[in-house]
Amino acid sequence: MVNKILTEEEVVAEIEDGMTIGVGGWGSRRKPMSLILAIIRAGIKDLTVVSYGGPEIGLLSATGQLKKAIYGFVSLDSIPLEPHFRVARQTGKIEATEFDEGAFYLGLLAAAHRVPFYPTRAGLGSDMLKMNPDLKTIESPYPDESGEYENLVAIPAFDIDVSLIHMNRADQGGNGQFLGPDLFFDDLFAMAANKTYMSCEKIVDTENLLDEGSVHTLRIPRIFVNGVVEAPRGAHFTECPPDYGRDEDFQKLYAATAKDAELWENFKSRYLNLDSHEKYLQMVDSREEEK
Amino acid sequence: MKRADICIAGIAECFRGDSDLLCNPIGISPIIGGRLAKATFAPDVVMTDAVSVLAANTLPIADPDAPRVIESYAPYRTVFDILWSGRRHVMMGATQIDQFGNQNIAAIGGFEQPKAQLLGLRGAPGNLINHRTSYWVPNHTKRSFVKKVDVVSGPGYDRMKDIGKPSNRYHDLHRVISNLGVFDFETPDRKMRLRSVHPGVDVDEVIESTDFEIVIPESVELSRVPSENEMEIIKIIDPNGLRYDEVKDE
Numbered sequence: 001m002v003n004k005i006l007t008e009e010e011v012v013a014e015i016e017d018g019m020t021i022g023v024g025g026w027g028s029r030r031k032p033m034s035l036i037l038a039i040i041r042a043g044i045k046d047l048t049v050v051s052y053g054g055p056e057i058g059l060l061s062a063t064g065q066l067k068k069a070i071y072g073f074v075s076l077d078s079i080p081l082e083p084h085f086r087v088a089r090q091t092g093k094i095e096a097t098e099f100d101e102g103a104f105y106l107g108l109l110a111a112a113h114r115v116p117f118y119p120t121r122a123g124l125g126s127d128m129l130k131m132n133p134d135l136k137t138i139e140s141p142y143p144d145e146s147g148e149y150e151n152l153v154a155i156p157a158f159d160i161d162v163s164l165i166h167m168n169r170a171d172q173g174g175n176g177q178f179l180g181p182d183l184f185f186d187d188l189f190a191m192a193a194n195k196t197y198m199s200c201e202k203i204v205d206t207e208n209l210l211d212e213g214s215v216h217t218l219r220i221p222r223i224f225v226n227g228v229v230e231a232p233r234g235a236h237f238t239e240c241p242p243d244y245g246r247d248e249d250f251q252k253l254y255a256a257t258a259k260d261a262e263l264w265e266n267f268k269s270r271y272l273n274l275d276s277h278e279k280y281l282q283m284v285d286s287r288e289e290e291k
Numbered sequence: 292m293k294r295a296d297i298c299i300a301g302i303a304e305c306f307r308g309d310s311d312l313l314c315n316p317i318g319i320s321p322i323i324g325g326r327l328a329k330a331t332f333a334p335d336v337v338m339t340d341a342v343s344v345l346a347a348n349t350l351p352i353a354d355p356d357a358p359r360v361i362e363s364y365a366p367y368r369t370v371f372d373i374l375w376s377g378r379r380h381v382m383m384g385a386t387q388i389d390q391f392g393n394q395n396i397a398a399i400g401g402f403e404q405p406k407a408q409l410l411g412l413r414g415a416p417g418n419l420i421n422h423r424t425s426y427w428v429p430n431h432t433k434r435s436f437v438k439k440v441d442v443v444s445g446p447g448y449d450r451m452k453d454i455g456k457p458s459n460r461y462h463d464l465h466r467v468i469s470n471l472g473v474f475d476f477e478t479p480d481r482k483m484r485l486r487s488v489h490p491g492v493d494v495d496e497v498i499e500s501t502d503f504e505i506v507i508p509e510s511v512e513l514s515r516v517p518s519e520n521e522m523e524i525i526k527i528i529d530p531n532g533l534r535y536d537e538v539k540d541e
Contacts, residue, residue, distance in 0.1 A: 026367060073411045081410055089398075089408040098402070100416040102371040120375070121461070122417030125446030125454050131402045131412075148457050181343035182366040 001173035001206070006227040008038035008277060011197040014227075015044050015162055018067075022108075022158070022193050023051040024165030024186035025238065028076040028246055030178075031056055032166035032199045034234035034277040040065065041275070050158050052104065052184065054238060055254065058084030061094050062257075062264060063272070068095035070158065072104035076251055083258035100128055103155045108185055110157035111192035117154035124153060163193035166235045167220060168243055170200035171209060174228045176220030179213045180241040190224035199231040201243050233281055250284060292516050294470060295320070295538035297489045298429075299525055300517040301468045302382065303328040305425040309380055310335035312422075313345075313365075313373050316382040319533050321427045322352050324468075325382065326528045327521060336380075339365050352529050374414070377461055380423040383415060385467075387440040390482045390503040392447030392464045394419075394426060395440035402442055415445035423463040429537045431469035433502040448481035470538045471497050473514055478506050487514040 012035070015021065021039075025031040036056045039047070046067045049057055053074030060066035062084040074085040088094045099107065106118040119138060122128070129135050138154045165186040167176035176198050178186070190196040198220065204211070209218060237254065239246035257264040274280050302324025306314050309328075314336035316325035322341070329336050330349045340346045343366045346359040365373070373379050386409055387395040396413060400406030418424050424445060428435050443450065451459040467474040472488040484506035485497055490513050498505060517525060525534075 071411075073413055075410075081408065086408045089405055092404040096402075098397070098412055100412050101414040102374065102417040105368065105371050120417070121420040121458060124416075124420055124458050125443075125450040125462075126412065126416035126419070127397070127402065127443040128412055128416045131442075144457055146457070150457050151454075152458075184367060 001222070003172045004174045004222070004225065004227050005172050005203065006197070006229055008034055008199075008229055008231065011035055011164075011227055011229060012038045012042045012044070014195060014197070015039060015042075017044055018046045019161040020048040020050060020159060022160040022163035022189045023049055023056045024163065024184060024189045025054060025235070026052045026182070026184040027054045027073070028078070028238040028251060029054070030166050030180065030184065030235050030240050031238040032164040032234065033236055033238060034231040035164045035197065035199055035229065036060070037272065037277060037280060040272050050160055052101070053082065053085065055082065058082040058258070061085060061088035063268075066094050068097065070097040070099070072099055072101035076255065078246070078248060079251065079255050083255045087258050097132055098128070099132075099155070100126070103128070103153065105185060105188075106155040107158045108188040108192050110155065111160060112188045115157065117156050119152035119154055121152060124151070129153065158192060160189070160193040161195070163189040163196040165189055165196065165198050165220070166231070166240065167198055167200040168240065169202055169204050169209065169212065170198060170220075170228045171206040172203055172228065173206065174198060174222035174225030175206065175209065175218060176200065176225065177209055177213055177217050178219060179217055179243070183219050187219050187224075190220055195226045196224055197227045197229065198225050199229040199234045201232055201234065201240065203228065203230045231277060234277065236281065236284065247284070292490070293535065294489060294491065294540050295534040296517050296522065296525060297514055298468060298470060298538050299324045299327060299534060300521060301473050301489070301514050302427060303331070304473070304515070305382060305466045305468065306333045306336060306380060309333050311378065312336055313370070313379040314338050315370070315379055318382075318384050318427060319352065320429065320537050321382040323525060323529045323534055326350065326352070327524055330524050331521065337362065339370075349524065349528060351527065352533060371417075374417060374421050377422045379421075380425070380465070381414075381418045382425045382427055383418070383445065385426045385428050385435070387435060387437045388426060388428060388467060389437055389440050389447065390505070391449040392426075392467070392476055392483060393440045393443045393450060394445035394447070395442045397442040397444045399441050412444045419445040419462060419464065420458070421461050423465050425466040425468070428467065428469040431471040431497070431500050433500060436469075436501040436503065436505075438503050448476055452481075471500060482506055484508065485511055487512040489514045490516060
C-alpha cells in the first residue's frame with residue numbers, strides 16, 4: 001500500500017488560484033478546518049467552494065479568497081445563518097449558486113457517477129430556477145401511467161477540482177473512517193473530485209481500523225483519496241464526535257467578528273496569521289487558560 | 292391556558308391521520324407539537340432525534356443526553372431519500388407567506404444582493420413538490436402574511452397550477468399555524484382560509500394582521516385547547532418552557 005501521508009502545506013501546494021474546492025462535512029460539523037486554515041495562510045485566490053456550507057465559506061469570504069459559493073445552505077448549526085456569509089451576500093462580495101438541499105446531493109452524485117446530470121422534481125415552481133438561469137429542465141423520455149411526459153429539473157454534475165474531507169481515523173494508504181453519527185456526503189465529495197485530500201484525527205495501522213468502529217464505518221476507500229493528513233483537532237471549532245464536540249464559545253467569538261471590523265482584524269492576527277495548525281490550537285487553548 | 296400551548300395542540304393536529312411516514316417538524320414549537328402527536332393520536336409516524344436516528348420514545352426537546360430508544364438510522368442522506376419517496380410530512384417556518392401559500396425563507400429584497408439574507412431555500416423546493424407540507428409562523432403580522440413574497444422557497448397553489456400535471460401531483464400544502472389561528476387552503480381557488488381562531492383572538496385581529504384578503508368562513512370555529520393529558524405530555528417534551536419564548540401572551 002502506498003504511503004499517502006502529507007502535511008497541510010503539501011496539500012495546499014496542489015491547490016491553485018481559481019480552482020473549485022469541494023468541502024465535506026455539514027454546517028459546523030466535521031469540517032476539514034486545518035486544511036481551510038492552510039488555504040488561508042497560503043493566500044490562494046478566486047476560489048469556488050462547493051459544500052453543505054459552514055465556516056469554510058464564511059472564513060474564505062471574509063479573507064477575500066472566495067469568488068463563488070455553490071451550496072445547499074451555509075450555517076453554523078447553533079447559529080442558523082453563517083454570519084460572514086450573510087455579510088458577503090448582503091454586500092454582494094461573492095457570487096452565489098444556491099440549490100435545494102436535496103438537489104445539491106444530486107449534483108454531487110452526478111459528479112461521482114460521471115453522468116452530466118440527475119433529474120429531480122425539486123425546484124419546479126420555486127425560485128430555484130430563476131435564481132440559477134443556467135439550470136435546465138428536461139422531459140422524461142418515458143410516459144407515465146396516464147401517457148404524460150413529466151418535466152424534471154436536470155441538476156448538473158458539480159465540476160470539482162479538489163475535495164477536502166475530515167475523518168476520525170484513516171490509515172496511511174488513505175482509507176478513511178467516520179466514528180460519529182453521520183458520514184454526511186463525504187464519500188460523494190471524494191468520488192466527485194479530480195483529487196481528494198483527507199485530514200483525520202489520527203492515522204492508525206490498517207489492521208487497527210476496526211478497533212473503534214464496525215466495518216460500516218469504513219466508508220472512504222483509498223482509491224478515492226490522493227493524500228492523507230494527520231490533524232488532531234483538525235476540525236476545530238466544528239464538531240467531530242466522538243472525538244470532540246463543537247467549541248461553541250470559540251464559534252461565538254468567530255461569529256461576532258462579522259459585525260465588527262476591528263474584532264475581525266484581531267481574530268485574523270491572533271488565529272489565522274500563524275504558520276501551523278498546532279500554533280492555532282495553542283492560541284485557542286491559551287484563550288481558555290486566560291479565562 | 293397560554294397561547295403557546297394552544298399553538299402546540301394546533302401543530303399536533305396537522306399530523307392527525309398520518310401513519311407510516313416521517314413526521315419531520317422543524318423548529319421549537321413544531322418539534323414539540325409533532326412529538327405530542329406521535330405520543331398521542333399519531334403513534335405510527337416515525338421521528339428523528341434531530342441528529343441521525345429515529346427514536347421510538349418521546350424525547351424532550353433540546354436535550355442531547357436524553358435516553359433514546361433507537362428504532363432506525365436516518366442520517367441526512369436518508370432523509371432526502373425518504374422525502375423523494377413521499378413518506379414524509381414536514382413542518383417548516385415561513386418568514387413570509389402569501390395567500391396561495393408561497394413561502395419565503397431565502398432572502399428579503401430579492402436573491403441577487405439581498406437586503407437581508409435569510410436561511411436560504413433549504414429543502415423547501417424539494418419538500419413542497421414531493422410530499423405534504425405545513426407551516427408554522429409564530430409572529431402573524433402584515434410583514435409575515437404578505438401580498439407577495441420576495442423569493443419563493445416553497446411554492447404555493449398558484450405556482451403549482453401553473454406548472455400543471457403531472458409535475459404537481461405530489462404537492463400537498465396542508466395547514467398553516469400561526470400564533471393567531473389555524474389556516475388551510477380548502478377553497479375553490481386554493482386561497483388561504485381561516486380554519487379556526489385561537490381562543491382569545493378576534494377574527495378582526497387576524498384580518499388586520501394579514502396583508503392579503505384572507506377567506507373568512509361564515510362561522511369561525513375556535514381552535515381546540517390541549518387536554519390535561521396533553522399538557523402533561525407537553526411538559527415532558529418541553530420541561531423548560533422553550534415554547535413560551537416563541538409565543539408570548541399579550
